Amino acid sequence: MLGYILRRLLQTIPVMLVVAIFIFLMLRLTPSDPAAIIAGDNANAEQVAQIRSQLGLDQPMLQQFVIWIGKVARGDLGESFFFKKTVAALVGERIEPTLSLAFFTIVIAVLIAVPLGVLAAQRQDTWIDRLVMGFSVLGFSLPVFVIGYLLIYVFAIWLNWLPVQGYQHISEGVLGWAQRLILPSMTLSVIYIALIARMTRASVLEVLSEDYIRTARAKGQIERKVLFRHALRNAAVPIVTVIGLGIALLIGGVVVTESLFTIPGLGRLTVDAVLARDYPTIQAVILLFSFVYVMINLAVDLIYTLLDPRIRY
Amino acid sequence: MIELRKAILAAACAAGLSLVATPSFSQTTLKAVMHSDLKILDPIWTTAYIVRNHGYMIYDTLLAQDEKGAIKPQMVDKYDVSADGKTYTFTLRDGLLWHDGKPVTSEDCVASIKRWSARDSMGQKMMSFVESMTPGDARTFTIQLKEPTGLVLLGLSKPSSNVPFMMPKRVAETDPTKQIEDFTGSGPFVFARDEWKPGDKTVYVKFDKYKPRPEPASGLAGGKVAKVDRVEWLAVSDQQQAVNALQKGEIDFLEQPSIDLLGTLKKDPNITIVESQQLKAQYVFRPNHLHKPFDNPKIRQALWYAFNQEDFLMATVGESAYIKECKALFICGSTFGSTKGTEDVLTSNVKKAQELLKEAGYDGTPVVLMHSTDLKALTNLAPVAKSLMEKAGFKVDMQSMDWQTLVARRAKKDPPNAGGWNAFLTSWVTADVMNPVSTAYLNSSCDKALFGWPCDETMEKLRDQFARESDPAKQKAIAEAVQARNMEITAEIPVGEYLQPVAMRKNVTGLLTAPAPVLWNIEITK
Numbered sequence: 037m038l039g040y041i042l043r044r045l046l047q048t049i050p051v052m053l054v055v056a057i058f059i060f061l062m063l064r065l066t067p068s069d070p071a072a073i074i075a076g077d078n079a080n081a082e083q084v085a086q087i088r089s090q091l092g093l094d095q096p097m098l099q100q101f102v103i104w105i106g107k108v109a110r111g112d113l114g115e116s117f118f119f120k121k122t123v124a125a126l127v128g129e130r131i132e133p134t135l136s137l138a139f140f141t142i143v144i145a146v147l148i149a150v151p152l153g154v155l156a157a158q159r160q161d162t163w164i165d166r167l168v169m170g171f172s173v174l175g176f177s178l179p180v181f182v183i184g185y186l187l188i189y190v191f192a193i194w195l196n197w198l199p200v201q202g203y204q205h206i207s208e209g210v211l212g213w214a215q216r217l218i219l220p221s222m223t224l225s226v227i228y229i230a231l232i233a234r235m236t237r238a239s240v241l242e243v244l245s246e247d248y249i250r251t252a253r254a255k256g257q258i259e260r261k262v263l264f265r266h267a268l269r270n271a272a273v274p275i276v277t278v279i280g281l282g283i284a285l286l287i288g289g290v291v292v293t294e295s296l297f298t299i300p301g302l303g304r305l306t307v308d309a310v311l312a313r314d315y316p317t318i319q320a321v322i323l324l325f326s327f328v329y330v331m332i333n334l335a336v337d338l339i340y341t342l343l344d345p346r347i348r349y
Numbered sequence: 350m351i352e353l354r355k356a357i358l359a360a361a362c363a364a365g366l367s368l369v370a371t372p373s374f375s376q377t378t379l380k381a382v383m384h385s386d387l388k389i390l391d392p393i394w395t396t397a398y399i400v401r402n403h404g405y406m407i408y409d410t411l412l413a414q415d416e417k418g419a420i421k422p423q424m425v426d427k428y429d430v431s432a433d434g435k436t437y438t439f440t441l442r443d444g445l446l447w448h449d450g451k452p453v454t455s456e457d458c459v460a461s462i463k464r465w466s467a468r469d470s471m472g473q474k475m476m477s478f479v480e481s482m483t484p485g486d487a488r489t490f491t492i493q494l495k496e497p498t499g500l501v502l503l504g505l506s507k508p509s510s511n512v513p514f515m516m517p518k519r520v521a522e523t524d525p526t527k528q529i530e531d532f533t534g535s536g537p538f539v540f541a542r543d544e545w546k547p548g549d550k551t552v553y554v555k556f557d558k559y560k561p562r563p564e565p566a567s568g569l570a571g572g573k574v575a576k577v578d579r580v581e582w583l584a585v586s587d588q589q590q591a592v593n594a595l596q597k598g599e600i601d602f603l604e605q606p607s608i609d610l611l612g613t614l615k616k617d618p619n620i621t622i623v624e625s626q627q628l629k630a631q632y633v634f635r636p637n638h639l640h641k642p643f644d645n646p647k648i649r650q651a652l653w654y655a656f657n658q659e660d661f662l663m664a665t666v667g668e669s670a671y672i673k674e675c676k677a678l679f680i681c682g683s684t685f686g687s688t689k690g691t692e693d694v695l696t697s698n699v700k701k702a703q704e705l706l707k708e709a710g711y712d713g714t715p716v717v718l719m720h721s722t723d724l725k726a727l728t729n730l731a732p733v734a735k736s737l738m739e740k741a742g743f744k745v746d747m748q749s750m751d752w753q754t755l756v757a758r759r760a761k762k763d764p765p766n767a768g769g770w771n772a773f774l775t776s777w778v779t780a781d782v783m784n785p786v787s788t789a790y791l792n793s794s795c796d797k798a799l800f801g802w803p804c805d806e807t808m809e810k811l812r813d814q815f816a817r818e819s820d821p822a823k824q825k826a827i828a829e830a831v832q833a834r835n836m837e838i839t840a841e842i843p844v845g846e847y848l849q850p851v852a853m854r855k856n857v858t859g860l861l862t863a864p865a866p867v868l869w870n871i872e873i874t875k
Contacts (some may be wrong), residue, residue, distance in 0.1 A: 067750075067768070069757035072391065076396030076510065080799060083468070084760060086526045118388040120528060129546060185589065193593060200593040201585060203549075222671045280419055298585045300549035307586075308548050312388065 037341075040349035042322050056108065056319070060101050063315050069093075070117050070313040083198060091117055104319065116309075123320040126305060133203050134301035136213065137293065140221035150250035152229070153236025153275075154263055157244060168233055175230025180289060184223040184273045184296045191219060203296040214342040218299040224289045228282045235278040239271035246256035246270070251322070272343045279334035283327045377873050379857070381602035383592045383866075386584040387551045390540075393468050395417070396510035398778065398865075405867045406553050406580070407448070407534035408514035409573070411439060411458060414508035416568035416627065416862040418684055418783075420506045423514060423562065423570060424453065424535070426488075434497030434819060441488040448539045449515050455490035459483070460521035462492075462505070462513060465527035469511040471787050474816050475504040481607035491745075499819035500786065508569055508864045509780035509788065526645040537575040537869045551582040566861055566870045568627070573869040576859065580868055588725075595620060595852055602875060603852040604866050607725065608668050612618030614852050623851045627864045629673075629779040630849060631680060632661055632730060634842040635790060636772045638803045640764050642716060642743075643771055647709035649839035653694040654702035655741035656734070658845035664729040666847045673846040678832040679788070680779045681846065683829035684821070694836065695844070702741035715746040717765035719758060719773040723751040730774035730844070751849045759800040774844070785815045785831040790841040803840040 071088035072079075079087075088094050092103070107114055113123035156168035192200045198219050204212040243249065244267055253264050290303035300306075302321060309317035338349045392404030413423040422428065426442040445453035459482045466472030479500040484490045492501060506511050515521075520531045520781035532540045538553035545551050549648065551717060561572035574610040583600060585591040588607040594600045596617055605613060606622075614620045636643040643649050662672035675681035676691035693701075716738065721730035735745045746765075750758070755773060763769035782788045791812065815827040837840065851860060859870045 066754075067757060068754050069760065071761050072756045073753050074395060076400075079396060080470075080797065081760060083526075090526065120390070120530070121547075126547075130548070150627065180459065188590075188593060196597075200597050200599055202583070202594075202599065268739050296587055296590065298583065298587070298590060300546060300584070304586075306546050308386065308388075310752075 037337070037349055041338070044334050044337075051330055052323065053327060056105060056323060057101075059319055059322045060104065060139040063313070064100075066095055066313075068313045070315060073313055075118065080125070088133065090269065104316075106318060108323070109230065113320040116317045117314045118312050119314075119317075123316050127302065127320060127324060130300060130305045131300045132205060132301075133294070133299045134290055134303060136206065136217055137220055137224065137290055137299060137301060140214075140217045141224045141286060141289075142279070142283060144221055144225040145232055145282065148225070149229040149232035150268070150275070153233040154240050156233065157267075158263055159238035159242060165237075168237070172230040172234045175226045178226065178290045180223060181296055183226050184293065187219050187223055188257060197326070201296075203297075203299040203301075220293050220299060223296070224286070224293045227289070228286075231282060232275065232278055236268075236271070236275050239274045240267050241344050243267045243271045269343070273340055276339050276343060277336060280339075282333050284332050287325050287329070318338060363552050378579040378581060379602060379868060379871060379873060380581050380600040381868065382585045382594070382600050383582050385604040386548060386586070387545075387582060388547050389528065390532055392514055393465050393511055393525065396526045398510060400511045401512055402865055403540075404512055404514045404549070405569075405865055406538045407532065407535070407536045407540045408512075408516065409445075409534070409536045410506070410513060410569070411515065412502060412507050413570040414506050414568055414864075415570040418568075419570075420502050421564075421567075422571035424458075427637070431730070435494040437492040437494070437501050438485075439490055439492070440559070442562070443488070445535055445680050445790040446558050446560070448533045449517075450558070451517070453515065454487045454518070454537050455484040456519065457518045459490050461515045464521045464523065464525050466504075469504075469507070469513070470789060470792065471500065471504050471507055472511070475500040475788055476565045478588045478816070482629055496817065498817050499824060500816050503786070509528075509778060509787075535559075537573045538580060548584050550584060553582075554578065555582040555776070558815055561695045561821055568861060568863045569865070569867065573867075575869050577868075578873040583662055592852075594855065594859060598854060601854045601857045602868075602871075605849055606852040608666055608671055608850075611668070611850065611852075615852070621853050621855050621857070623860050624671075624833065624848055624852060625851070625860075625862045626682065626848070627779070627862050628851065628866065629680065629846050630726075630776045631675075631782055631812060632665070632774060632776045632844045633790065633844050634734060634772060634774050634844055635801045636839060636841075637770055637801050637834075638764075639762055640769060640771060642711055643839075645709050645711075646838060647705055648711055649746040650700040650837070651705040651709070651711075651741060651743075652738070652838060652839065652842055654696070654698045654705065655737050655743070656695055656842060656844055657697035657737070658695055658843075660733050660737065661730060662845040662847060664733045665726060665796065670761065671848045671850065675846045675849070676843065678835055678843055679783055679785075679828055683783050685784050685825055687825070687829050687832060689829050690833050690836065695842075697737060697740075699741050706742050711742070713744050715765075717769070717771045718745050718747045719755045720747050720749040720768050721752045721755045721773070721775075722749050725753070726776060726810070727774065734774060734844075736774070745774045762802070778864065779846070785812045785828055791831065791835065793838065793840055801840070803838060805838045805840075808834050808838060808840065 071084050071091060071093060075084045075087050115122050116126055119126060153257050156165045159165050188200055191198045199216055202216055204216050206213045249266055252266050291306055294301045294303035295307055306321050383399060387399050389395050389400050392400045405436055409424050411425045412420055415421050424441055424445055426440045429438045447453060464666040466476040478494050480495045481491060481493045507513060517533050520529050523529045537556055537559045539556045541552040541554055555575040555578050560575045564571040566572050591603050592610045595603050615622060636649055638644060658674040666672045675686050676695050679685040718731055718735055721727045731747055735747045738745050758770055759773060761769050765771050785791055789799050792798045793803040793805040793808040811827060811831045815824055818824045856874045859872045861867055861870050
């Protein structure tokens with residue numbers, strides 16, 4: 037097992053290198069100029085050229101890449117063009133809100149979606165099944181921002197229960213932190229509830245037709261135990277895969293949700309950096325997201341071994 | 350399991366209680382959403398308006414313009430001009446302090462003017478008249494000119510980017526091409542650098558030792574009294590969310606509410622909409638003089654007859670209460686604003702435009718019109734221009750892109766079919782286009798001009814004449830001549846003005862009528 041983990045970790049190096057080359061080239065080939073943006077509307081060509089030179093953007097592309105990748109290899113992600121802060125510091129400031137949002141979202145999604153999926157499977161072809169699947173289709177179809185506005189209107193403006201926007205750091209109070217995360221997490225979790233519930237239903241349905249389920253029922257096992265101890269456990273591998281994929285997909289979701297709810301997380305940082313063409317920040321955040329994606333895949337593969345003893349690496 | 354249920358119930362009750370709990374504050378905090386997030390902190394290094402607004406929070410100026418545009422002393426106690434108009438002597442007010450507690454000196458001011466003038470176009474022009482700047486005693490300095498000019502007072506009271514903010518000598522000696530890293534000012538608020546989180550919030554706290562002028566605040570002049578203890582600029586990027594937050598009382602001040610959301614805000618009894626005539630902007634069409642077809646002045650002139658302002662304004666702003674059809678290059682109602690000679694243009698006289706194109710021998714070369722799609726205030730301008738130009742007989746190739754791509758592309762001198770361009774539209778806040786020297790697009794010095802690169806000796810001579818003149822009546826006559834010349838060479842075409850209202854909670858009062866949204870004098874009542 038250790039050898040497998042080590043091999044997988046080593047495999048991340050070429051993956052990250054490819055991502056680094058791709059993102060570097062993509063940014064440099066996009067028709068934009070951070071120096072012109074920084075200089076502002078009144079700046080003349082000479083002033084823009086001065087800024088370009090200060091940022092090192094007048095050097096040949098290969099040279100820029102070698103300098104950047106060399107720094108990254110030494111753990112230096114560089115300095116933001118705009119914020120006059122190191123990218124590491126910027127990312128460090130933004131990790132907590134994003135992790136908090138992701139954590140709340142996944143917890144809400146799993147707690148709601150798995151029971152719903154199991155229920156839909158158990159009551160196949162009844163109105164409950166159709167309701168759950170109908171919700172699932174709706175969850176897939178509605179854009180995140182529409183869900184967000186609906187929830188804001190109901191819970192923040194109409195009922196006046198929750199704040200409209202903003203984030204409170206956990207160090208400033210756990211309740212305030214949780215209070216400000218409810219709406220964004222609910223917004224973001226809808227699509228994952230739809231995804232996980234659908235997958236849970238399909239997997240449990242498949243398992244429910246197995247002989248050992250019939251045997252369990254024949255032995256007088258109560259239905260709840262049949263479902264959760266026997267069926268769900270054996271249906272867990274595809275569900276865990278979907279949850280893992282969901283966490284990876286969250287990266288895209290947080291970009292919209294953080295912008296909508298004014299949460300100063302990595303998603304918002306990405307949007308701001310892209311709009312400002314802040315190359316060092318974009319490069320670092322994409323690298324980080326890619327690394328997280330690879331690690332989640334590894335974690336999911338390792339969890340398989342816990343859920344299914346037949347799987348060995 | 351039962352224990353777990355109890356724990357969950359307890360947590361839910363606690364969360365519920367927290368929802369109704371109201372935090373108490375011992376100090377007054379103004380929570381504002383500005384038009385953009387603050388990312389750069391040096392108002393001399395960049396011309397971005399949000400950085401200018403940041404500058405007004407923490408720095409002070411030697412002179413300032415009141416709400417009528419009159420130039421008044423600000424940090425300066427008094428200034429004297431010699432009889433020959435070549436020597437300006439400034440005396441600073443007593444008791445001015447930097448945020449670190451040290452006194453403001455004349456050496457600080459001389460260094461600050463030098464750094465500002467190295468970056469700002471009006472400052473550069475002013476410095477071409479300056480022979481020397483000499484600190485006298487700690488509170489006095491002299492500007493010696495080679496020849497008289499009205500630009501000293503006009504420049505040092507410049508209300509918009511780049512504003513000549515005063516900084517301590519050690520900061521002002523920073524290379525003008527590099528950003529400052531010390532944000533010590535002498536203005537009414539202190540920048541709380543530790544609390545600055547780009548993408549989240551920017552915080553300012555009241556500078557207790559600031560000594561305001563005794564006169565009442567007026568425009569950017571008079572007593573800058575900080576009436577709140579703390580100001581927080583929150584980075585809310587979504588307009589609907591900013592409006593929701595204002596209605597709920599989560600914020601107090603919204604600098605630029607979207608015009609289409611004003612209806613909602615006007616219905617709310619807790620919200621005030623402030624319409625200041627000084628917070629106006631002007632839309633302009635900018636042709637590129639380097640390439641066909643706009644390298645031909647007659648073809649550029651056809652644009653004046655193809656366009657009308659109403660179509661542009663209704664397509665972008667859409668509310669008649671917030672638009673103004675105004676053909677004056679230097680803004681209707683301002684000191685140099687005049688509509689003289691503009692009667693026949695900007696009326697969509699298609700026949701006249703077609704005649705001019707025929708006379709000019711327009712061969713159907715497509716006009717590459719850059720269309721910015723991500724800034725709401727600009728998005729509909731290019732489609733309107735395209736439609737009006739096509740009616741007049743132009744062939745238009747409108748290319749859509751985000752604003753930052755447009756900003757990068759407009760700097761390219763390449764031909765349009767090799768990544769260059771022929772035209773684009775943008776807007777200026779009126780404070781930037783109040784006279785022939787500050788209006789950046791009128792710079793017609795060929796390669797040294799801004800993108801679009803107009804090249805006209807007559808225009809440059811007129812702008813120089815304006816700079817030399819200090820008599821307001823003669824300055825006005827020169828400004829009118831500049832406007833007439835612009836209609837001949839078409840450095841730019843004004844396609845309408847619009848008003849940008851501010852939205853505030855009803856308990857927020859004291860917003861000044863000024864060309865930049867300044868937050869001193871603002872009070873929050875219970």
